[in-house]
Amino acid sequence: MKRALHILLATVLILLTCCCNPHETEKQKHLFLVYIAATDQVIHNFAQGNVTDLLDGYVPAKQSSDDVLLVFYQGIDYNTATKRADATLTRYYKNNSGNMVSEIVASFDSDFNACDPASFAEVLEIAEDYCSPTYRSLLFSSHGTAWLPIGYFSSPTDKSFSLSQMRKGPEDSGISSLSKLNSIESIGRDKPTGDELDIIDFARVTGKYHWNVMLLDCCLMSAVEVAYELRDCCDWIMASPTEILAYGFVYNNITEKVFKSPNEAGYRFLCQQYYDFYQAGTGSLQSGTIALIKCSELDALSDICAEIAATRRSQMESVERMKVQRYFYNSHYDYNFDLADYFRQFATEDQYNRFCTQLEKTVPYKATTNEFLGLKIERYSGLSCYIPDSRYVNLNDYYKQLAWNQKVVVVE
Numbered sequence: 001m002k003r004a005l006h007i008l009l010a011t012v013l014i015l016l017t018c019c020c021n022p023h024e025t026e027k028q029k030h031l032f033l034v035y036i037a038a039t040d041q042v043i044h045n046f047a048q049g050n051v052t053d054l055l056d057g058y059v060p061a062k063q064s065s066d067d068v069l070l071v072f073y074q075g076i077d078y079n080t081a082t083k084r085a086d087a088t089l090t091r092y093y094k095n096n097s098g099n100m101v102s103e104i105v106a107s108f109d110s111d112f113n114a115c116d117p118a119s120f121a122e123v124l125e126i127a128e129d130y131c132s133p134t135y136r137s138l139l140f141s142s143h144g145t146a147w148l149p150i151g152y153f154s155s156p157t158d159k160s161f162s163l164s165q166m167r168k169g170p171e172d173s174g175i176s177s178l179s180k181l182n183s184i185e186s187i188g189r190d191k192p193t194g195d196e197l198d199i200i201d202f203a204r205v206t207g208k209y210h211w212n213v214m215l216l217d218c219c220l221m222s223a224v225e226v227a228y229e230l231r232d233c234c235d236w237i238m239a240s241p242t243e244i245l246a247y248g249f250v251y252n253n254i255t256e257k258v259f260k261s262p263n264e265a266g267y268r269f270l271c272q273q274y275y276d277f278y279q280a281g282t283g284s285l286q287s288g289t290i291a292l293i294k295c296s297e298l299d300a301l302s303d304i305c306a307e308i309a310a311t312r313r314s315q316m317e318s319v320e321r322m323k324v325q326r327y328f329y330n331s332h333y334d335y336n337f338d339l340a341d342y343f344r345q346f347a348t349e350d351q352y353n354r355f356c357t358q359l360e361k362t363v364p365y366k367a368t369t370n371e372f373l374g375l376k377i378e379r380y381s382g383l384s385c386y387i388p389d390s391r392y393v394n395l396n397d398y399y400k401q402l403a404w405n406q407k408v409v410v411v412e
Contacts, residue, residue: 028134029134031068031131032067032070032259033136033139035123035138036072037114038076039074039085043142043246046247046248048075053250054255055092055100057251058253058255058256060094061094067259068091069093070092070127072090072114073087073090074112074114087108087112088106090103105126117197117202137211137212137215139217141218141248142217144220145220146223146226146384147199147386149395152395156395158392158394199225202229212258215239215258216238218239219242219244220242221239222240222241223336225386227383228302228402228404229404230295231295231299236264237293237295238290238293241289241382241384242327244288250270250273250274250277257270264294271290271366272367275288289327289368290368290382291367292363292366293363294362304355305343305408312347319342319345321387322334324341324342325337327384329373329375336385337385339381340356340379340381362383365382366381385410386399
């Protein structure tokens with residue numbers, strides 16, 4: 001009887017413990033939001049194929065999985081090809097029979113501007129309220145020009161050449177049509193209005209939540225200025241320091257890795273897959289650069305860069321920009337240079353060795369084809385940076401606002 005009473009008391013205690021500890025049974029939901037702003041013909045044509053490839057891969061079951069796949073998509077109006085179409089936020093899942101189901105979570109009319117910061121924030125809030133996730137991952141697909149201020153790419157106030165000149169590619173004026181840069185924006189651009197998101201707004205909006213990874217399927221986003229701005233928003237960033245050809249990322253394995261391998265190994269796989277895809281191309285299509293950035297290492301990288309900049313100021317200011325590995329094939333786009341090759345020009349040997357050691361921790365994976373649209377890539381760190389030019393007064397003033405410059409003081 002005494003033994004039975006002990007068993008009964010132990011059972012009661014176990015039940016009470018289960019009831020009083022909600023974390024024992026609390027679901028750990030993982031939201032993967034794919035956000036595609038494709039309001040011009042180039043992006044729209046390829047983005048539709050990207051979504052198809054995404055859904056050909058792993059799609060979670062609704063009942064048996066805590067993985068939530070949401071896709072926001074805004075394209076162009078087929079009737080005009082110049083106006084925005086209506087937008088949708090859709091959940092995709094497999095039902096009990098294993099069939100694909102699409103469930104509209106929210107709809108937006110054509111007045112909705114996916115690249116307006118308030119609109120972007122609204123979609124993120126709807127997604128958050130929909131599933132109250134514990135973990136989040138984001139894929140953002142649109143145009144991109146790294147950290148440049150809104151409108152600068154199309155109307156560079158420090159320059160006098162024309163937009164038509166800027167759009168010419170190397171040797172072949174039509175080569176730029178292969179790239180997602182065939183427009184003018186910071187990160188995301190609404191072509192009908194010209195509205196853009198700059199990286200400061202992007203960080204402010206996404207920074208309301210924390211993300212396991214940000215997959216930035218936009219040109220030029222593997223810039224140290226971009227990564228440092230986003231360092232508190234996410235754990236990992238997958239991006240390219242050059243442009244990205246219009247096909248974009250390789251989508252068929254993305255969902256599986258994001259949900260089932262949300263770690264360095266999974267993200268390395270996606271980077272390797274990207275490299276392998278473009279390395280297998282021929283001619284101009286064999287053009288691809290990719291990097292995986294570990295955000296928790298960015299502060300340490302900024303520390304050594306700030307030390308070098310402070311102690312080697314005169315040497316830094318005398319660097320000949322065009323002798324540094326560049327990530328632009330048109331001299332009118334002279335904003336993106338290789339970070340390591342830049343610091344190699346003026347750091348002491350000891351400083352550069354310590355810089356490289358930290359850089360390897362910050363960028364644990366990087367890969368590049370030998371050329372990108374005719375541009376030879378001979379030195380590659382996976383991260384780009386800006387090298388100041390005294391002619392660019394307005395651009396330099398804007399650059400001072402960026403968190404990277406406030407820490408490292410590239411522009412005084």
